[in-house]
Amino acid sequence: MKKDKKRPLTLQNYPGAVLILAFMLFTGVCLILTQAQAASGKAPDKIRIGNAISLSGPYAPGATTTQIAPYDMWLKEVNAKGGIFVKEYGKKLPLEMIRYDDKSDIGTAVKLIEKLILEDKVDLLLPPWGTSMNFAIAPIVTKYEYPVMGVTVDSMKIKEIAPKIPYFFVHLNQPPVKAEAIIPLLKELGVKTAAVVHHADLHGIEFAGYVMPQLSINGIDVVLYKTYPMGAKDLSPLLKQVKAADVDAFLAFTYPPETFLITGQAKAIGLNPKLFYMSIGTAFAAYRETFGANVVEGVMGTGAWNPKVPYPGAKDFWDRMIQAVGPGKVDWYGNAFCYSSVQVLEQAIEKAGTLDRKKIRSVIAGNTFDTVIGPVRYENQINVQSPGEVGQWQNGEFEIVAAKAKRTANPIYPKPQWP
Amino acid sequence: MNHATAKSKKYLSLGLPLLFLLLLAVAPLWIPPYWVVSFNTIFMYIILTLSWAIFSGPTRYISLATAAFFGVGVYAMAMMGQELPFPIVIALSGGLSFILALFIGFLTLRLKGVYFIIFTFGISELIRHLVLWWETKFTGTVGRWVLMMDYTTAYYFLLAIFVITVLSAHIIRSSKFGLALKGIGEYEEAALHIGIDVTTLKTITFAVSAFFMGATGAIMATRWTYIDPTIAFNPLFSFMPVLMAIFGGIGPFYGPLLGAAIFAILEEVLITKFPYYYMLLFGIILIAVILFLPNGLVGLLKKGEKRV
Numbered sequence: 001m002k003k004d005k006k007r008p009l010t011l012q013n014y015p016g017a018v019l020i021l022a023f024m025l026f027t028g029v030c031l032i033l034t035q036a037q038a039a040s041g042k043a044p045d046k047i048r049i050g051n052a053i054s055l056s057g058p059y060a061p062g063a064t065t066t067q068i069a070p071y072d073m074w075l076k077e078v079n080a081k082g083g084i085f086v087k088e089y090g091k092k093l094p095l096e097m098i099r100y101d102d103k104s105d106i107g108t109a110v111k112l113i114e115k116l117i118l119e120d121k122v123d124l125l126l127p128p129w130g131t132s133m134n135f136a137i138a139p140i141v142t143k144y145e146y147p148v149m150g151v152t153v154d155s156m157k158i159k160e161i162a163p164k165i166p167y168f169f170v171h172l173n174q175p176p177v178k179a180e181a182i183i184p185l186l187k188e189l190g191v192k193t194a195a196v197v198h199h200a201d202l203h204g205i206e207f208a209g210y211v212m213p214q215l216s217i218n219g220i221d222v223v224l225y226k227t228y229p230m231g232a233k234d235l236s237p238l239l240k241q242v243k244a245a246d247v248d249a250f251l252a253f254t255y256p257p258e259t260f261l262i263t264g265q266a267k268a269i270g271l272n273p274k275l276f277y278m279s280i281g282t283a284f285a286a287y288r289e290t291f292g293a294n295v296v297e298g299v300m301g302t303g304a305w306n307p308k309v310p311y312p313g314a315k316d317f318w319d320r321m322i323q324a325v326g327p328g329k330v331d332w333y334g335n336a337f338c339y340s341s342v343q344v345l346e347q348a349i350e351k352a353g354t355l356d357r358k359k360i361r362s363v364i365a366g367n368t369f370d371t372v373i374g375p376v377r378y379e380n381q382i383n384v385q386s387p388g389e390v391g392q393w394q395n396g397e398f399e400i401v402a403a404k405a406k407r408t409a410n411p412i413y414p415k416p417q418w419p
Numbered sequence: 420m421n422h423a424t425a426k427s428k429k430y431l432s433l434g435l436p437l438l439f440l441l442l443l444a445v446a447p448l449w450i451p452p453y454w455v456v457s458f459n460t461i462f463m464y465i466i467l468t469l470s471w472a473i474f475s476g477p478t479r480y481i482s483l484a485t486a487a488f489f490g491v492g493v494y495a496m497a498m499m500g501q502e503l504p505f506p507i508v509i510a511l512s513g514g515l516s517f518i519l520a521l522f523i524g525f526l527t528l529r530l531k532g533v534y535f536i537i538f539t540f541g542i543s544e545l546i547r548h549l550v551l552w553w554e555t556k557f558t559g560t561v562g563r564w565v566l567m568m569d570y571t572t573a574y575y576f577l578l579a580i581f582v583i584t585v586l587s588a589h590i591i592r593s594s595k596f597g598l599a600l601k602g603i604g605e606y607e608e609a610a611l612h613i614g615i616d617v618t619t620l621k622t623i624t625f626a627v628s629a630f631f632m633g634a635t636g637a638i639m640a641t642r643w644t645y646i647d648p649t650i651a652f653n654p655l656f657s658f659m660p661v662l663m664a665i666f667g668g669i670g671p672f673y674g675p676l677l678g679a680a681i682f683a684i685l686e687e688v689l690i691t692k693f694p695y696y697y698m699l700l701f702g703i704i705l706i707a708v709i710l711f712l713p714n715g716l717v718g719l720l721k722k723g724e725k726r727v
Contacts, residue, residue: 100691106650108690110643111456114570115691119453132562136645139567157560200555202562202647209559227555229548230649 044123046096047084047355049075050116051126054133057104062256063129065284066334067151071097071126073324074342084346087353102128106136113137117144123355124345131155131202138168147348147361149341152334154280155202162380167361169381171341172334175203178302178388179210182251182277183218185390185402189413191248191275195224197238198253207253207279207302223247232258236265242273249275253302256281263291263299267418274414276300283333283391283398293396298415304391304400305336305373308408317372332391332398340371443578447571456570459642461683462577463635464663466584468679469672470631471660473588474624476669477600481536483657484523487543488516488629490652492636494550497563497646500637505568509576509637516633517626524622531607540657547652554648561647568641576638584631588672591624600624662701666708668715677716 051071054063075095078084083094098120102109109128116122117140125141127134127150134150135158141148142165149169150158156174158165186194194215198204204227215222223245226238239262242250250273252262259281266276281287282301307318314336321335345360347369352359368377377384390402392411399409447455467485475482495512503511527538554561568576591597599620602610611617640646660679667678682701689696712719 103690105653105655106643106645107460107639111460112691114456115453118456119451132645132647132650135562135564136643139564139644143567155560155562157562161564200551200561202560205555205560229551 044089044093044355047086047093047124047349048096048098048120048122049124049126050098050100050113050120050122051128052100052102052109052112052116053126053128054104054130055099055101059104059129059133062152065286065329066331067127067129067338069325069329069331070321070335070339071342073321074339074346077320078346084349086349086355088355098122102133104130106133109133110136110140113140117146124349124357124360126342127151127153134168138165141165142167145357145361147357147364149344149364151338151341155206157202157206159380159382162382166365166381169364169378169383171344171376171383172337173303173383173385173388175207176210177385178390179207179214180387181390181402182211183214184387184404185411186215186220186249186275187218188404189275189411191220193221193223193245193247194249194251195242195245195247195273196222196251196253197224197226197228197242199230199232199255199258200227201230201255203255203280204253211251211253220249228258230255230258232261234265235262236269239265239269239271243269243271247273249273250277252278254278254280256284256287259287259301260290263287263296267291267295270418272415272417276415277390278302282393283331285328285330285332288393288396288398289328292419293393294419296393297395298392298412300390300392300401300411301333301398302388302390303333303337304389304398305333306391306398306400306408309372309374309400309406311372311374312370314372333389336372340373340376343371344369344376440582447574452570455574457687459570459573459577459639460687461680462574462581463639464659464683465676465679466577466581466631466635467656468660468663468667468675469584469588470628470635472664472669472672472675473584473591473631474621474628475661476664476672476675477592477597477604478621478624479604480528480531480621481661482539482625483536483654483661484520484539484542484629485632485660486652486654486656487523487539487546488520488632489636489639489656490543490546490550490648491516491519492633493565493640493643493646493651494563495633496637496640497565497651500566500641505572505576505641509580509634512637513630513634516629516636520626520629521622524625525618528618528621528625540654543652543654543657547648550652551648563646565640565644565646567644568638570642573638573642577635580631580634580638585672585676587627587631591627592672596620596624662705664715666705666715668712668717668719670714671717674715674717681716 053067054060075097079094083092085092098116100112102112116125125146125148127148128137129152131154134153145167147167149171151171153170153172154175156176158170196208196212198208212222224242228235228238254262259278262278277300279302282299283304288296307315317339321330344364348360348363351367352363365378368375387403389400389406391398392401394409394412400406401409401411467489471482471485492512495515496508499508499511523542527535530538551561599610599615602615603617603621607617663679663682664675666682667676668674689700708715
């Protein structure tokens, strides 16, 4: 590990060399310890699933709420029924999860994915949380040929490189698809003017990039358009400008912390447009819990899922989900998408009848799967789910109000006053 | 007899590092692949800490701009990695960081103490926001994909940079140049009065250390495969080298090296087993070192040596 000491060559240098030797020994022992639990490689008696995800750091709340909870529930349920039947071995194989904390750090995430693949030799992988994390692992899982279904990926940039990353699938409906749901809703409700704000990160930039031109094409006047830096702690000056602009609709493309911030501050300064829309975090039950169902009444948000959807198992899934984590901790959007991604994985393993990842990949790529979010089919590895949804809090439930065909309730418009 | 021991020690102190180098060079052929991946991170921390110590060690100017130079390297790779061969991009990345450091150095190395610390920290934040603004404004998005380099290739690139860093650190230390730097650290006014061109000297050393940071950033970018300004200019890369160097001891140059290596390995071992204890342990060790070992591990070793 070291090299130095061609200089003075006096007694002083000698301890340096000893030190280096000791250090080498230390390295060796530590690494051997780490290695001790490496996998043995004969006929499998279980399916080992690796998941490096944020258990600490800024991504942890989102990761826990949206992904970890449904993954764990799925794992428990599959094991309760004995595992997944794999034809190649003629028996059901239970699942084992190996989970690591990536500390919300991309370098760690990438390293841990390679650890799971190279050292733990897991059979399959589940994705991390967040767009950039998923982007970072996509080329790696492709290199090692592990099919992965990214859930919390929210950027159409993935489309450009999809041919280069055939093993990475995108399960969430993407910004343009979600934007498609907003515009018809605004037109239907007769919105004439709008204010658009968003954070300067991938999600906000892309989302606004799709919505802005659509607004003007459809004759909705964008009176105010502003961006703000991520991690902003006070947005009230911006919200006061929105209030002064007196628009019909307020559209904010946000991450969870900003969603909470904007809600609190809008209420405080009395910004109450007829349509109040924010993106990520609005669908969290924690959002409703923080402010109270009466406060969030009428607030709209990106993406929605509701147990009233006409897909098999939806209602049952939601009951189990709420039972597993509690009514205040579910995510009315991401949980169903996340669960449906592992439904696809489970069905793909059964259909492929093997743990051969190449075969599993081609089954995923070439079939349609029935899940709690409806039939899932990938086109160029992107889940074809169009149009997307807009949700609205109504009596403590996050109802789907757009697209019209998917509606579980009629939109409330105008939004009631803050209590 | 005395003569003979001195001589054998001489060979030992020369031969041992060469032996290690040889071992490291052939290591990827026989160690498990994930170890190679781990070594990459360990190398990264060692190079960052060591290059930080090249400048901050003797001069005692605490720089928090490591993330800036590292990030510039990361971005240089992200932007040029698709078009140019890796070695050229790595050299260019180092070069860009070098130039940036020259520029920053000329501007700021007249500042002293806490002003300098804050300024260097500000610089890396400034660059981060500048890149963010640029990307949002002109490319309409924020992240970039980087061409992937496999871990063994990255290993050899990092090993090469590591060796060059160690050699430079050594050469600078044992030259008149290094002596002058030490003079600056001990009493800058006096150094000035005996005719040392203090500002130029500091600036050039600052830039040399930035070169290695940039080159390392370029290689790490290929390992991360996707980057954005927050990832590239993560302030952690400014703080970690300082902490690691304090832990190891800033005096002799194997101090930072040791500190970085131990912490990087500790992280490697703890992160998968006890993810929450890593930072906790890090904090405890650091407090203990500051309280009881003001000169770091190296100070402890020196003490032991004197007793012998």
